[in-house]
Every structure is written in C-alpha cells, then in structure tokens.
Amino acid sequence: MRLHVWGVRGSIPAPGPETNRYGGNTSCVAIQTAAGELIIIDMGTGLLGLGNSLLPGDFGKGKGHATILLSHAHWDHIQGLGFFVPVFIPGNHFTLFGHAKSSSMLEGILEGQMNPNFSPLYTLRNLGATFDVRAVIPGEPFEASGVRITGRPNPHGSTTALAFRVEEGDRSFVYASDVGYEDGGPSPEMLELYRGASVLLHDCTYTPEHQEKRRNRGFSSYVDAADAATRAAVGHLVMFHYDQDYADADVDALRDACRAELDARGGAGIGLTAAAEGLELEI
Amino acid sequence: MKVRFWGVRGSVPVPGRHTNRYGGNTSCVEVRPRGDWPIIIDAGTGIRRLGKSMMESAFGDGGGTAHVLISHTHWDHIQGLPFFSPFYQEGNHVHVFARQRHDTHLQAVFASQTEDPYFPVPLSSLKAEIEFHELVEGAHFELGRARVTCTRLNHPWIAMAYRVDADGGSMVYCSDTAPFSDVLLEHEFISTPPQVGGVLDPAIAAKLASMRAGLVAMCQGVDLLIYDTQFTPDEYRARPHWGHSTPIDAIQVAREAGIKTLCLYHHAPSRSDEQQDLILRETQDLCRAAGDPFEVIAAYEGLEVVLGDDG
Numbered sequence: 185m186r187l188h189v190w191g192v193r194g195s196i197p198a199p200g201p202e203t204n205r206y207g208g209n210t211s212c213v214a215i216q217t218a219a220g221e222l223i224i225i226d227m228g229t230g231l232l233g234l235g236n237s238l239l240p241g242d243f244g245k246g247k248g249h250a251t252i253l254l255s256h257a258h259w260d261h262i263q264g265l266g267f268f269v270p271v272f273i274p275g276n277h278f279t280l281f282g283h284a285k286s287s288s289m290l291e292g293i294l295e296g297q298m299n300p301n302f303s304p305l306y307t308l309r310n311l312g313a314t315f316d317v318r319a320v321i322p323g324e325p326f327e328a329s330g331v332r333i334t335g336r337p338n339p340h341g342s343t344t345a346l347a348f349r350v351e352e353g354d355r356s357f358v359y360a361s362d363v364g365y366e367d368g369g370p371s372p373e374m375l376e377l378y379r380g381a382s383v384l385l386h387d388c389t390y391t392p393e394h395q396e397k398r399r400n401r402g403f404s405s406y407v408d409a410a411d412a413a414t415r416a417a418v419g420h421l422v423m424f425h426y427d428q429d430y431a432d433a434d435v436d437a438l439r440d441a442c443r444a445e446l447d448a449r450g451g452a453g454i455g456l457t458a459a460a461e462g463l464e465l466e467i
Numbered sequence: 468m469k470v471r472f473w474g475v476r477g478s479v480p481v482p483g484r485h486t487n488r489y490g491g492n493t494s495c496v497e498v499r500p501r502g503d504w505p506i507i508i509d510a511g512t513g514i515r516r517l518g519k520s521m522m523e524s525a526f527g528d529g530g531g532t533a534h535v536l537i538s539h540t541h542w543d544h545i546q547g548l549p550f551f552s553p554f555y556q557e558g559n560h561v562h563v564f565a566r567q568r569h570d571t572h573l574q575a576v577f578a579s580q581t582e583d584p585y586f587p588v589p590l591s592s593l594k595a596e597i598e599f600h601e602l603v604e605g606a607h608f609e610l611g612r613a614r615v616t617c618t619r620l621n622h623p624w625i626a627m628a629y630r631v632d633a634d635g636g637s638m639v640y641c642s643d644t645a646p647f648s649d650v651l652l653e654h655e656f657i658s659t660p661p662q663v664g665g666v667l668d669p670a671i672a673a674k675l676a677s678m679r680a681g682l683v684a685m686c687q688g689v690d691l692l693i694y695d696t697q698f699t700p701d702e703y704r705a706r707p708h709w710g711h712s713t714p715i716d717a718i719q720v721a722r723e724a725g726i727k728t729l730c731l732y733h734h735a736p737s738r739s740d741e742q743q744d745l746i747l748r749e750t751q752d753l754c755r756a757a758g759d760p761f762e763v764i765a766a767y768e769g770l771e772v773v774l775g776d777d778g
Contacts, residue, residue, distance in 0.1 A: 196512055196550050199482035199491025208482025208491065229480060232736075257584040259549075263542070267479045267736070293584055301540050301568075301576045304623040304709065306656045341587045401587065428515070428550075461483075 185331075185352050187383065187422070188214045189463040191230020194362070194389050194403065194425040195260050202431035207461025209233070210260035211361055211425060213385065215467075217352050221329035222250040225348060225359045230461065231264030238270055246275025246312075251328040253335070254282035255361055256345040257293045266298065266305055274312035279328060283337060283346045284319045291317040320346060323373065336377050338363035338370075341402025349377050355467050358384045360412070361425045364402030370412050378416035383467050385459065386412055388423035388438065403427075406442035413454055414446060420455035421446065422465070468500040468613070468633045468774050470691060474513020475766040477643070477697045477711065477733035478543050485739040490768025492516075493543040494733060496640060496693065500633035503611040507535045508629060508640045513768065514547035522552045529558020529595075534610045536617075537565035538642055539626035540576055549581050549588060559595035562610075566619070566627045567601035569654075574599045602627065604681070618681040620644035622710035623652050630685050636775025639686045639726075642695035642733045646716040647679035649707045657708040679720075686724035690774045693766065694720065695733040699746070702735070714750040721761055728772070729754075731765040 191209035198208040210228025217223065224234065235243075242248040248270055255261055270276045284290035291308070294317065298305045308315060320326070320335040327333070331352040337344035340362045347360035358381040360374075370378065378384055389395070389403035404412075406423065413421040423442055426435050439458040446454050457465065474480075474492035481491040493511025500506070505521065507514065518526075525531040531553055538544055553559045565573050577599065578590045590597070604619040604627065613633035620626040621644050628641040645652055650661040651671045667675070686692055694717035698706070703713050714731060721729045731750065734743055747765040754763050764770075 193482075196515060196547070197480035197482055197491070199480055199486060199512075201484075201487045203482060204484050204487070208480075229482075232479065232481075258587065259546070259585055262585075263479075263546070266542075296579070296585065297542075300624050300654070300656070302542050302545075302580070304541065310656060310658065343584060343587065 185218060185350070185355050185357055185467040186216045187357060187385070187465040187467055188216065189459045189461060190214060190234045191228040191264070192424055192426060192459045192461060193228070193260070193428060195428050197229045198428040205432040205460060206426065206435045206458065209461060210263060212264060213359065215350055215357060217329055217331050219330050221331070223253065223329050223331070223350060224250055225253045226255055226261045226361065227252065227264045227268070228260050229264045229267070231268045233461070235268040235270050243270040243273065243276055246273045249277045252278050252280040253333065253348050253359070254280060255347070255359070256283060256340060256343060258362070262294065262297055265294070266303055271311045271313045276313035277316070278313060279316045279318065281318050281320050281326070281328065281333070281335065283335070283344065287317050287319045290319050334377060336373060338374060339366060339402060340364060341400060347374065347377055349381065356381045357467050358418070360384065361387045362402065363387045363404055364399065365404070365408055369408065369415065375416050378412060378418060381416065381418045383420045383422060383465065384413055384416065384418040385422040385424050387425045388442065389425050389427050391438065391441070394427065406438055407445055410442055410445035410449055410451065414449040414451035418454060420457065423456070423458045468498060468631070468636050470638055470772045470774060471497045471499070472766045472768055472770045473497060473517045474511040474547070475732060475734055475768060476511070476543070476736060477695070478736045480512045481736045488740040488767060489734060489743050489765070492768060493546060494642060495547060498613070498631050498638065500611060500613045503613065503633070504532045504534065506610055506613060506615070506631060507533060509538055509544045509642070510535060510548040510551065511543050511545070512547045515550040518550065518552040522556070526553040526556060526559050529556045532560040533562070535561060535563045536615070536629050537563060538628070538640065539622060539624060540565065541624070541643070545577070545580060548577070549586050554593045554595045554597070557594040561595050561597050562600060563597065564600045564602055566625060567603055573601050616685060618685045619678060620682070621647055621652050621675065621678060625653060628682055628685065630689065634775040637689040638691040638693065638774060639689050640693045641682065641686070642693065643710050644695055644712055645707060645710045646712050647675040651675055652708065652710050660706060660708055663704050663707050683720055683723045686720060686726055688725050690727045691730060691772055692717070692721055692724070692726040692728070693730045693732045696731040697733050697735045714746065718750070718754060718759070722759060726761055728762045728764060731763070
C-alpha cells in the first residue's frame with residue numbers, strides 16, 4: 185500500500201505563504217493498494233488536487249471506481265466533494281462508507297451540503313458519477329477495494345469520528361483524525377484498532393497548551409498522538425490535521441516536540457513524519 | 468471610506484504557492500466608513516482573518532457592532548462565518564443581511580450551516596447577539612453613516628449586488644452574476660449549457676434586460692465597481708449556466724454606468740497568480756485601446772482602496 189497526502193489542515197482551509205510547505209487544504213488522503221485500487225479517506229479541499237491527478241487515468245474516461253471512507257461529516261471533511269472533478273464524469277463510481285445510523289441517513293447528510301441554498305449542484309443526483317453510500321457497523325470488518333477495512337468511532341467533542349484500519353497482506357494503515365480522548369487516552373477498543381499498525385496517521389491539531397484551552401473541541405495534541413502510537417506499538421506515526429492558525433514553522437516545532445515525546449515514552453523506534461501536502465509514504 | 472479585500476476567490480479556497488499573491492481565500496470585502504463600524508460584504512474564508520483583526524478593537528471586549536451583507540448563501544460566500552471570532556464574544560452585535568427567500572427564513576438557512584453533523588457549534592450557542600435582516604431587491608437602508616442599496620443578479624438561486632455610499636465615496640459589490648444575455652438563472656436547476664448568442668424567449672429577454680438596467684442604474688457614477696469576472700470568454704461559452712461573468716461583461720457595465728475604477732474579483736479557483744496577472748493586463752490593454760476613462764485593477768488579499776474624502 186502507498187499513502188498519498190492531499191490535505192492536512194483542520195477546520196478550514198488556510199491559504200497563504202505561511203502554509204506553503206505543509207499546505208493549507210483540509211483533510212484528504214489516498215491509499216493506493218498493491219493491487220492498484222484507490223481508497224480515499226475524507227473529502228476536505230485536498231480532494232481537488234487528488235481529482236485533478238486522476239484525470240489522465242480511468243477517472244478521466246468515466247471508467248474509474250474508488251472507495252471513499254468518511255470519518256465524519258464536519259465541513260472540513262466533506263467540502264471538497266462538489267469540486268472533485270471525477271464526480272462530474274458519467275461512468276465513474278464511488279462506494280462511500282461513513283458513520284450514521286443508516287445508509288439513507290448518511291446519504292441525506294451528503295445531500296445536505298449540495299442543497300440549492302448552499303450549492304449550485306442541488307443534489308448528488310446531478311453529479312455524473314454514481315454513489316453507493318453505506319453506513320459502517322462499528323468494529324465489524326468489511327471488504328472494499330480488495331482489502332480489509334474496520335471502522336470504529338472515537339470521541340470528537342460533542343460527536344464522534346470514525347477511525348479506520350486498512351489491511352492488505354501483512355501491512356496495515358490506521359487513519360485516526362479528529363479525536364479528543366477522554367482522560368486516560370484511547371479506549372481499549374481503539375488501542376486494539378491501532379495495535380501494531382505499520383503506519384498510524386493521527387490527529388495532531390495542537391500543542392498541549394492550546395489543546396488545554398480548547399478541550400471541548402475534541403482534538404488531539406502531539407502528546408496524545410505520541411501516547412497512542414507508543415501504547416499501540418505502531419511502526420510509524422504520521423502527524424495530521426494541524427490547526428488553521430499554525431504556520432509552517434509552528435508545525436516544524438510540533439514535529440520536533442512530538443519526536444521528543446515519542447522518545448521519552450519508549451517509542452524511539454517509531455518513525456515520525458509530519459504530513460504535508462504531496463507526501464507519499466510506502467506502507 | 469476604506470475598502471479592504473480579505474478574500475477574492477470564487478467557488479472554493481485554493482491554498483498553495485500558485486495563489487500566494489492574489490490569495491486563496493473565498494469572497495470577503497470589508498467596507499469601513501471613517502470612524503464607523505465595519506460593513507462586511509460576504510463571508511467566505513477571508514472573513515476568518517478579518518474577524519481576528521476586529522478582535523483587536525472594541526469587538527475583543529464585546530463592544531462591537533458589525534453589519535454583514537451576504538450576496539447569496541453559496542458555500543464560498545458563507546463558509547467563513549463559523550470562524551468569525553466576534554461571534555464568540557458576548558456583547559457584540561452582528562447584523563446579517565441577505566435576500567429574502569421564497570421558501571424559508573434566512574435564519575433557518577444560516578442555522579442549517581452549522582447544525583449537527585456539519586459543525587460542532589450551532590448558531591444558537593454563539594455568544595454575540597445575531598440579528599437577521601431579510602432584503603428584497605431595491606431595498607435601501609442606512610447603516611451608521613453609510614447608505615446601502617441592493618439589486619438582484621443573474622445567478623442560480625439568485626444573488627444580490629450591493630451599493631454603499633459614505634464619506635462622499637461610493638462602491639458597488641457585484642458578485643456573483645452571469646451576463647444578462649443567454650440564460651435566466653433563478654431557482655430551476657439547468658443541467659445542460661444553453662446556447663450562447665441564441666435567441667431568447669421575449670419575456671425572458673425582457674426580464675434579463677430589466678435586471679441589467681437595474682444594475683447599471685445602481686452602479687451609476689460609483690468610484691469603485693467590484694465585479695465577478697471568474698470566467699474567460701471560452702470558459703463562459705462552455706458554462707453560461709454557472710452564473711459568472713467575464714471581464715468583457717464587466718467593462719460593458721462599467722462603461723454604461725460611468726464608473727471610476729473597475730476591480731476584477733471572484734477569481735477562478737484554478738487561476739494561478741501568473742494567469743491572473745495576464746487577465747488583468749489584457750483587460751487594461753482593452754480599456755486603454757478603447758479610450759475608457761476608468762482604471763482597471765484586480766482584487767488581491769490585503770488590497771485597500773480609499774474612497775471619497777477619507778484620505
């Protein structure tokens with residue numbers, strides 16, 4: 185599997201020279217499986233760049249298909265959908281897995297952002313591509329794009345966000361963005377989901393100081409990320425979902441502090457990367 | 468009064484090196500009459516930084532009053548609103564103005580922007596006093612020392628243009644709109660591009676002509692005309708039903724209304740700084756060759772234009 189990062193920012197896109205290196209687009213990553221299948225996780229504005237990169241291939245011809253995993257429906261995780269060029273090309277097909285009580289409720293949530301008050305698209309049905317929308321059953325593995333996927337909800341402020349584990353052969357990737365743990369860190373079920381992952385991509389929105397002031401928002405600090413990575417004994421940690429006010433130098437400092445935190449917690453053997461737009465990582 | 472641009476982009480924010488100079492934030496313009504509260508036009512992602520700067524003034528202590536004029540509620544014109552810091556400070560007053568809907572109240576539309584599961588902070592829990600004002604086209608009212616008028620535009624689900632007069636200066640914000648020549652854009656979804664330059668039903672042609680006349684009349688003699696010029700002529704021909712104009716359309720309105728400065732605005736998300744430079748230069752050359760008396764500029768984040776006797 186190969187990870188490709190398209191958007192790393194939390195809450196709202198943050199354009200400007202001060203975010204050029206890590207990028208200002210909101211959450212979106214892609215996994216290319218060894219068999220060449222595409223799995224997209226979250227649909228922030230990073231999805232625009234991914235869409236353009238897909239046009240020379242099958243998606244440009246209306247013959248593309250991909251799995252989309254949606255952690256939750258806050259705007260910064262769905263706002264790229266209406267600007268993802270492959271959805272306008274008839275013949276493309278997407279199977280979307282997300283968190284809701286039922287598949288039709290999940291589809292209704294996606295329709296909500298397309299309604300004519302907010303979007304000139306009016307409804308998903310006006311997109312050329314077709315969507316198969318499915319609610320994830322927490323903790324129950326399913327197969328999509330030829331790999332095994334498990335989703336489980338993490339606490340995220342007043343709501344929850346799904347974390348996903350994607351497994352292909354002996355490699356595993358975990359996506360855990362938008363999580364604010366209760367005291368004591370990840371629950372035993374979540375630690376089980378993260379356990380031994382080749383790569384754990386984890387929410388790293390804040391410094392501990394900023395997180396303390398904004399605890400109700402439901403995001404992690406680098407200490408939470410380092411704690412989760414060491415306790416789950418993962419191979420590599422990828423920091424993700426930076427605060428919209430953090431300039432590149434702030435994220436550099438966040439990474440250095442996270443490295444020190446990993447080392448202090450007995451995780452010196454865990455690799456660390458601060459996600460940046462354009463990052464590719466072999467899993 | 469001073470006019471300052473905080474977001475100049477259309478459709479979707481576009482961070483990246485290719486937009487560093489013009490800026491990647493979506494639509495937001497601050498109009499500030501001398502010594503008066505700000506009038507903010509549109510609340511794209513640009514309003515986030517504007518809100519932060521306002522917190523350095525009376526808004527930081529909950530003693531501020533802001534007026535927000537919304538052209539229409541498409542995402543790129545409201546998506547910054549939940550990140551507008553003055554909303555989170557008790558004591559501030561924010562008045563939001565937008566066009567009256569045929570189907571629902573304005574407050575319901577804005578409330579649905581931040582309801583579960585889309586955003587963690589619902590409108591009802593914001594600490595500032597927020598008041599919604601529903602406008603019909605042609606409405607005119609006063610905000611502090613400024614006079615405001617509005618007229619409707621040719622855009623899906625209908626957008627409003629606003630004129631603000633204060634301190635002996637005047638400006639019009641005209642975004643988003645298609646030209647008034649090929650298709651009438653209202654509530655119906657149009658799936659296939661209509662023919663450009665074709666013959667229109669006379670009733671529709673008359674409605675478009677009257678809409679355009681209303682806009683030209685409102686723009687009469689203004690110091691600054693900010694105009695949606697998202698499309699090149701080729702892009703317009705491919706998508707006349709998307710509701711955006713070209714610099715040529717803006718020039719024609721500018722000529723008829725006898726304005727002083729035309730400002731290209733609502734830049735396409737795909738446009739790099741270099742491409743935008745080229746569009747500006749071509750438009751300036753066109754106007755120079757035609758002997759037009761007005762100046763042409765292109766909006767970028769941080770641009771400030773001083774109008775009237777606010778020197």
